[in-house]
Amino acid sequence: MQNQKIVIIGGDAAGMSAASKIRRELPEWEIVVFEKSPHTSYSACGIPYFIGGVVEDKESLIARSPETFIQKYNIKAHVMHEVIQIDTAGKKVLINDLNSSKSFTETYDQLLIATGASPAIPEIEGINAKGVFSLSTLQSGIELFNFIERHTPKTAVIVGGGYIGIEVAEALLQRKIQVTLIDRASYIMETLDREMSEEICRTMTDAGVDLRLGESLKEILSSEKGYASLVKTNISEIKTDLVVLGTGVKPNTQLARDAGLKLSEGGAILVNNKMQTSIKDVWAAGDCASSYHILKDEEVFIALGTIANKQGLVAGTNMGGGEMFFQGVCGTAITKFNDLEISRTGLSETEAKKMGIEIVSNTISTTNYAAYYPGNESLKIKLIAKKKDKEIIGGQIVGGKGSAKRIDTIVAAIKAKMNVYDLAMLDLSYAPPFSGVWDPLQIAARTLM
Amino acid sequence: MQNQKIVIIGGDAAGMSAASKIRRELPEWEIVVFEKSPHTSYSACGIPYFIGGVVEDKESLIARSPETFIQKYNIKAHVMHEVIQIDTAGKKVLINDLNSSKSFTETYDQLLIATGASPAIPEIEGINAKGVFSLSTLQSGIELFNFIERHTPKTAVIVGGGYIGIEVAEALLQRKIQVTLIDRASYIMETLDREMSEEICRTMTDAGVDLRLGESLKEILSSEKGYASLVKTNISEIKTDLVVLGTGVKPNTQLARDAGLKLSEGGAILVNNKMQTSIKDVWAAGDCASSYHILKDEEVFIALGTIANKQGLVAGTNMGGGEMFFQGVCGTAITKFNDLEISRTGLSETEAKKMGIEIVSNTISTTNYAAYYPGNESLKIKLIAKKKDKEIIGGQIVGGKGSAKRIDTIVAAIKAKMNVYDLAMLDLSYAPPFSGVWDPLQIAARTLM
Numbered sequence: 013m014q015n016q017k018i019v020i021i022g023g024d025a026a027g028m029s030a031a032s033k034i035r036r037e038l039p040e041w042e043i044v045v046f047e048k049s050p051h052t053s054y055s056a057c058g059i060p061y062f063i064g065g066v067v068e069d070k071e072s073l074i075a076r077s078p079e080t081f082i083q084k085y086n087i088k089a090h091v092m093h094e095v096i097q098i099d100t101a102g103k104k105v106l107i108n109d110l111n112s113s114k115s116f117t118e119t120y121d122q123l124l125i126a127t128g129a130s131p132a133i134p135e136i137e138g139i140n141a142k143g144v145f146s147l148s149t150l151q152s153g154i155e156l157f158n159f160i161e162r163h164t165p166k167t168a169v170i171v172g173g174g175y176i177g178i179e180v181a182e183a184l185l186q187r188k189i190q191v192t193l194i195d196r197a198s199y200i201m202e203t204l205d206r207e208m209s210e211e212i213c214r215t216m217t218d219a220g221v222d223l224r225l226g227e228s229l230k231e232i233l234s235s236e237k238g239y240a241s242l243v244k245t246n247i248s249e250i251k252t253d254l255v256v257l258g259t260g261v262k263p264n265t266q267l268a269r270d271a272g273l274k275l276s277e278g279g280a281i282l283v284n285n286k287m288q289t290s291i292k293d294v295w296a297a298g299d300c301a302s303s304y305h306i307l308k309d310e311e312v313f314i315a316l317g318t319i320a321n322k323q324g325l326v327a328g329t330n331m332g333g334g335e336m337f338f339q340g341v342c343g344t345a346i347t348k349f350n351d352l353e354i355s356r357t358g359l360s361e362t363e364a365k366k367m368g369i370e371i372v373s374n375t376i377s378t379t380n381y382a383a384y385y386p387g388n389e390s391l392k393i394k395l396i397a398k399k400k401d402k403e404i405i406g407g408q409i410v411g412g413k414g415s416a417k418r419i420d421t422i423v424a425a426i427k428a429k430m431n432v433y434d435l436a437m438l439d440l441s442y443a444p445p446f447s448g449v450w451d452p453l454q455i456a457a458r459t460l461m
Numbered sequence: 462m463q464n465q466k467i468v469i470i471g472g473d474a475a476g477m478s479a480a481s482k483i484r485r486e487l488p489e490w491e492i493v494v495f496e497k498s499p500h501t502s503y504s505a506c507g508i509p510y511f512i513g514g515v516v517e518d519k520e521s522l523i524a525r526s527p528e529t530f531i532q533k534y535n536i537k538a539h540v541m542h543e544v545i546q547i548d549t550a551g552k553k554v555l556i557n558d559l560n561s562s563k564s565f566t567e568t569y570d571q572l573l574i575a576t577g578a579s580p581a582i583p584e585i586e587g588i589n590a591k592g593v594f595s596l597s598t599l600q601s602g603i604e605l606f607n608f609i610e611r612h613t614p615k616t617a618v619i620v621g622g623g624y625i626g627i628e629v630a631e632a633l634l635q636r637k638i639q640v641t642l643i644d645r646a647s648y649i650m651e652t653l654d655r656e657m658s659e660e661i662c663r664t665m666t667d668a669g670v671d672l673r674l675g676e677s678l679k680e681i682l683s684s685e686k687g688y689a690s691l692v693k694t695n696i697s698e699i700k701t702d703l704v705v706l707g708t709g710v711k712p713n714t715q716l717a718r719d720a721g722l723k724l725s726e727g728g729a730i731l732v733n734n735k736m737q738t739s740i741k742d743v744w745a746a747g748d749c750a751s752s753y754h755i756l757k758d759e760e761v762f763i764a765l766g767t768i769a770n771k772q773g774l775v776a777g778t779n780m781g782g783g784e785m786f787f788q789g790v791c792g793t794a795i796t797k798f799n800d801l802e803i804s805r806t807g808l809s810e811t812e813a814k815k816m817g818i819e820i821v822s823n824t825i826s827t828t829n830y831a832a833y834y835p836g837n838e839s840l841k842i843k844l845i846a847k848k849k850d851k852e853i854i855g856g857q858i859v860g861g862k863g864s865a866k867r868i869d870t871i872v873a874a875i876k877a878k879m880n881v882y883d884l885a886m887l888d889l890s891y892a893p894p895f896s897g898v899w900d901p902l903q904i905a906a907r908t909l910m
Contacts, residue, residue: 339886
């Protein structure tokens with residue numbers, strides 16, 4: 013294979029995974045990366061823990077700096093460089109150097125689009141006030157952190173009770189800020205079913221979060237100096253020193269769209285299982301690209317670091333002349349609120365019913381360790397299976413220490429198309445400090461047998 | 462189906478699981494259980510934690526007492542009753558009431574043998590001295606506990622560095638007893654490979670255990686009052702106030718053997734996947750019965766509570782006229798020593814090589830949480846796959862909080878015949894308080910890709 017020039021748009025998980033993979037296999041190829049933010053390869057998922065002060069040094073969130081890529085890996089990583097146009101016919105991109113505001117073009121043999129996702133910002137009055145933040149890039153996290161340091165807000169309104177919302181709630185409580193969380197839905201963490209959400213609501217309320225469900229953001233009023241000071245919902249008015257938006261993300265696909273690339277249902281760049289887009293020599297990976305959902309049997313938009321890393325590895329392998337296939341996702345996610353662990357995978361009951369799948373499901377309450385082992389905490393598992401053949405299609409876990417990571421076993425079971433009987437009979441590990449003799453997963457599976 | 466009379470020999474995990482299952486399905490059937498110890502349905506695995514004082518009340522180890530079985534479930538559970546003969550032609554058993562020393566016979570329509578396993582006691586001089594204990598029944602645990610309470614031993618020698626050995630070492634250290642552990646092998650926890658064992662040795666030594674490897678028990682000398690006072694090995698002499706044997710277990714099969722039942726390779730009662738023995742209407746389950754090993758493709762002897770419960774459920778289902786199959790084991794086990802978690806499943810490198818399987822394997826060192834997340838601890842994973850097609854056949858984990866239960870995902874992967882690539886690409890969960898963006902399992906899998 014002749015030496016090629018690879019251009020990568022986006023220097024975070026997907027882009028740099030691909031770059032690193034290509035470099036390992038092909039030391040001679042030229043690899044150029046353009047990243048519009050000041051940072052490469054950082055842990056976006058770590059940002060709430062940096063805000064909360066759990067992770068003390070923001071530098072520790074950066075896996076590899078642009079300098080490291082340049083000096084150690086011979087990957088030309090340019091930060092503060094925004095690609096503003098892709099010319100797939102001419103095989104070149106137009107870049108704007110954000111430091112100098114000068115533009116220039118760069119040709120490529122193969123192009124990877126790894127532009128990530130951005131917060132979906134509600135279009136309401138006052139949304140651009142000072143003191144209104146959304147979290148996406150490391151830079152956005154640093155700005156929120158600095159705001160808290162400088163202005164020591166006493167109160168905050170978080171909009172949206174998804175993963176970001178509850179992680180930021182934990183973080184702000186740790187900073188001694190009084191938190192109100194509003195969600196337009198009637199329960200938070202909507203990727204779980206209602207009965208699982210209730211456990212989380214209780215824990216958050218007990219920790220002092222003022223939860224307002226069924227309330228949607230209508231307007232943000234500002235002080236004379238332009239700082240957000242009052243949040244208006246459809247129901248109430250909440251005085252606040254800080255607003256954090258956790259209202260979801262959307263894939264960054266403007267560039268791809270302008271270049272004529274096909275998009276998927278959820279608006280992400282449509283890719284096949286090799287991460288090829290609809291145009292030759294153009295690849296996409298990470299939050300901006302679609303992911304095949306093995307249970308929904310369609311390309312979906314899910315923005316998660318795990319997926320971005322895997323897709324980057326797959327893209328890099330294939331761009332470098334190897335062969336690797338992305339094996340799809342099943343909607344796995346995990347988080348925690350203080351000591352309450354939360355995870356889910358597959359289809360929720362709500363999702364399954366929407367898809368017209370006849371299901372059986374059950375929610376069991378047990379303990380994380382053997383019931384007699386001290387320090388045991390409650391653990392709730394919901395398991396969802398097809399009614400027809402009892403094939404497992406979803407699981408949700410809420411509980412104490414060691415609860416949530418059990419979801420991975422359900423992930424493997426779903427991937428392997430196991431039924432509830434297979435799961436109940438798996439040779440899972442047991443000792444009293446780790447579980448009861450029937451692991452909670454198996455207790456849940458048995459109730460569906 | 463006509464009402465039947467079920468006789469069950471052994472009132473612990475397997476026996477009572479079967480009894481309970483039959484009772485749930487068939488309220489009219491007569492179920493009689495004979496248990497030679499004073500207890501039914503207790504957690505043998507919890508005994509070390511009771512000895513160590515972590516579990517304060519021995520009663521909490523008992524899931525259900527004989528009275529509960531009798532009153533609540535109409536299961537005639539007789540403790541202190543030893544079955545001394547099985548007549549499979551006459552379909553009856555001979556029982557010795559250990560309280561009255563009277564014998565009587567009981568007929569059955571179907572018989573379940575669930576006699577468990579007993580410690581393998583080395584045949585050496587002095588083994589019957591006072592102060593020498595082995596752990597098997599709850600009763601044996603109570604006796605050791607009482608000995609410690611009454612005699613407050615300052616020193617102890619543990620013989621054998623398997624699961625029991627290291628759990629008892631932890632327990633005795635908690636009781637402020639100075640522990641010497643001898644093992645005739647050159648490393649402890651021989652179901653793991655050597656490099657994984659080293660981590661455990663280090664932790665035990667750091668905790669104050671005097672580990673003596675390559676030393677085998679030769680003789681126990683006693684004081685004038687008949688208490689064990691000195692342990693002689695092939696190499697050294699160790700003064701001691703207490704000896705605990707963790708020298709393995711053997712299936713209790715004398716009754717079955719006398720009745721002419723076929724035994725498996727490891728000496729357990731040979732059963733098929735419905736838990737039927739070689740004689741009609743005689744079933745076996747639990748520690749005394751063989752288990753099909755899905756990787757070894759043979760019936761093996763493994764004594765574990767998880768397996769006993771599953772086999773009991775399977776036996777009970779089939780005895781009651783239902784149909785259920787035991788799906789086999791893959792050698793999963795888990796334990797901990799203080800804060801070090803340990804687990805394994807499948808074949809070790811040593812086992813695989815003995816079986817003539819060409820393998821690839823790798824051991825990686827990483828952290829349980831994201832590397833930047835505070836409180837993260839080291840985690841070591843060894844993954845073993847077939848060289849030919851990279852099918853996963855074994856895994857071993859040693860590490861800090863949340864490490865060991867990850868073995869369950871490998872168990873599911875082995876059962877589903879996944880290869881290392883499948884595991885690396887699984888949609889496993891990730892958030893910084895739970896793992897790095899590539900779960901340690903996937904880092905290990907990637908190194909074998």
